[in-house]
Amino acid sequence: MKGIWTVIPTIFTQTDEIDLDAISRLIDIQVEKAVNGIVLLGTTSEVSTLTDEEKHLIVTHVNKKYRNTVNIMIGVGGNNTKEVDETIKNVKEFCDYIMLTVPYYNKPNQEGLCEHFTSLANKHSDSKFIIYNIPGRSAINLEVSTLLDILKNTKNIIGIKEASGNIAQIYETIQKTNLDVMSGDDNLLLPVMAFGGKGVISVVSNIVPEKMNIIYKHCRENNFKQALEEYNCIDKICKTCFITSNPIPLKMMLKKMDLIENDFVRLPLKIPTKDQKVLDEIKNILLNI
Secondary structure (H helix, E strand, C coil), X not given: CCEEEEECCCCECCCCCECHHHHHHHHHHHHHCCCCEEEECCHHHCHHHCCHHHHHHHHHHHXXXXXXXXXXXXXXXXXXXXXXXXXXXXXXXXXXXXXXXCCCCCCCCHHXXXXXXXXXXXXXXXXXXXEEECHXXXXXXXXXXXXXXXXXXXXXXXXXXXXXXXXXXXXXXXXXXXXXXXXCCHHHHHHHHHCXXXXXXXXXXXXXXXXXXXXXXXXXXXXXXXXXXXXXXXXXXXXXXXXXCCCHHHHHHHHHCCCCCCCCCCCXXXXXXXXXXXXXXXXXXXXXX
């Protein structure tokens, strides 16, 4: 896998139902701008607050409408390996890749992480997996040595979304594995590709997919000077998307751009009404898009 993969936010109606039409409109934009793929049920999708029924509704709808149009990845996470196994069974027929998140909250040791990923990958040998390393949310980092042990005993883990923010670790992963290493942070796309990475699993491409494609193209052609010039144009957008918890700023911007009608997020997330810094930053960004 390579290129720009956009994580699609889950849009809700005023009555807190899944708005499949709004989700489809966002995907249509990504298809029109020719991103390499879309990701469902990621952090940006507020997957932690979706019911199993809602997850099924989203993945079946998108699969039916877009499976032959765009590459689809589905995020699967959890801190119970048996439950993750069941989730994989339920979603794997609806996607091209499965993104497996490092388990959160119970802080497994490295040996436990190794067995978790190895057992799931081998049990579902007909699926292609991307590991998602995000210690800021999972409270544990998947170390490169552990990743190497996992790869020794599996054949269908083909990539990793690296969101550790640790450039040295990302470089080591690229040097020591044959994985497709994708940046998990939009603002690290350039250095990750300079090291030999393959692209980014992106939030910002919901806002500026064409610009992200241009930056990726320059990186792929080793034209990092031009890539940096293009990135400087969206640096503030990248920062604003994470000025508070994702996907709050993203949804606020999508609404202001009239790409969605409702920027509702589910508790415990909440659209800010009193945080003037956030409101001002988003307003300023929109004036320049």
